[in-house]
Amino acid sequence: EVQVVDSGGGLVQPGGSLRLSCAASGFTFSGYWMSWVRRAPGKGLEWVANINQDEGEKYYADSVKGRFTISRDNAKNSLYLSMNSLRADDTGVYFCARGPTYYDILTASYYFDSWGQGTLVTVSS
Amino acid sequence: SFDLTQPPSVSVSPGQTASITCSGDKLGNKYACWYLQKPGQSPVLLIYQDKKRPSGIPERFSGSNSGNTATLTISGTQAMDEADYFCQACDSSSVVFGGGTKLTVL
Numbered sequence: 001e002v003q004v005v006d007s008g009g010g011l012v013q014p015g016g017s018l019r020l021s022c023a024a025s026g027f028t029f030s031g032y033w034m035s036w037v038r039r040a041p042g043k044g045l046e047w048v049a050n051i052n053q054d055e056g057e058k059y060y061a062d063s064v065k066g067r068f069t070i071s072r073d074n075a076k077n078s079l080y081l082s083m084n085s086l087r088a089d090d091t092g093v094y095f096c097a098r099g100p101t102y103y104d105i106l107t108a109s110y111y112f113d114s115w116g117q118g119t120l121v122t123v124s125s
Numbered sequence: 126s127f128d129l130t131q132p133p134s135v136s137v138s139p140g141q142t143a144s145i146t147c148s149g150d151k152l153g154n155k156y157a158c159w160y161l162q163k164p165g166q167s168p169v170l171l172i173y174q175d176k177k178r179p180s181g182i183p184e185r186f187s188g189s190n191s192g193n194t195a196t197l198t199i200s201g202t203q204a205m206d207e208a209d210y211f212c213q214a215c216d217s218s219s220v221v222f223g224g225g226t227k228l229t230v231l
Contacts (some may be wrong), residue, residue: 035220037168045160045168045211047220059218095167108215109174111158115167 002026002114004079006096009119016086016123022079022096022116030074033099035112036081038121040092049081050099050110064090086123093118127216129223136229137202145226147195147212155215157195159188161208168211172197204230 008020020036036048049070050059058070069082079096097112129149137143147157159172170179172188175195185200195212207230212223 044209044225045162045213045222047222050220061219105217107156109156110215110220111156111170111173111213112160112168113170113173113179115169117167
C-alpha cells in the first residue's frame with residue numbers, strides 16, 4: 001500500500017525556521033517526482049514546490065521562492081521542506097504528495113495521486 | 126500568470142447530476158485534473174489527464190476539457206460527495222490550483 005506520512009509542523013515565530021519531513025513507503029520512492037502542497041485556513045490548495053527523482057530539477061511557487069528549499073533522500077525514502085523567514089501567511093496544513101514518474105514542460109501532465117495526512121504549521125508571535 | 130477560476134459553490138439534490146467548471150486561458154491545451162477534499166482529510170485525486178479515473182474512483186465521476194473550460198461531472202450525486210473540489214493544471218514549470226468549489230448536496 002502506498003503511504004506518505006508528513007511530520008515536523010508546529011508553532012514558530014515570524015522570521016523563524018522549520019523543517020518538514022515526509023516518509024514514503026509501499027512504492028519505489030526514487031522513481032517519482034515529489035511535491036509539497038499547502039492549505040491555509042479558509043483558503044484553497046496552494047502548490048509549494050516540486051522535486052524530480054535525482055534532485056536535478058526543483059521548482060517553487062513565487063510565494064516561497066528564496067525562502068523554502070525542497071530536498072529528498074532516496075536512500076531513506078524521505079522528502080523534506082526547509083522553511084526559513086517564515087511569515088504569518090505561511091500558516092496552514094502542509095501536505096507531502098506523490099507526483100508522476102515522468103514530467104516535462106511540453107507534456108505538462110503533473111498530478112498528485114497520493115497525499116500525506118498533513119502537518120500543521122502555525123506562524124505567530 | 127496563469128489562473129484557474131471555479132465557482133465558489135454549487136448545490137445539487139441527491140441523485141441528480143452536478144457539474145463543476147474550471148476556467149483558464151486555453152485550458153483545453155493543457156491537462157486538467159480534479160481533487161476532492163473533505164474537512165480534516167487529505168485531498169483525493171478524482172480525475173487526471175482530463176478524463177482518466179484512478180483505480181477506486183467511482184464511475185459517477187467524469188471529466189472533460191475543451192477550449193477554456195474543464196468540467197467535472199458527478200452523476201447520481203450522493204450525500205457523501207459533499208466536499209470541496211479543486212481543479213489543477215500546469216503552466217510552464219508551475220502547478221496551479223483553482224480556488225475551489227464547495228459542493229452542497231441538499
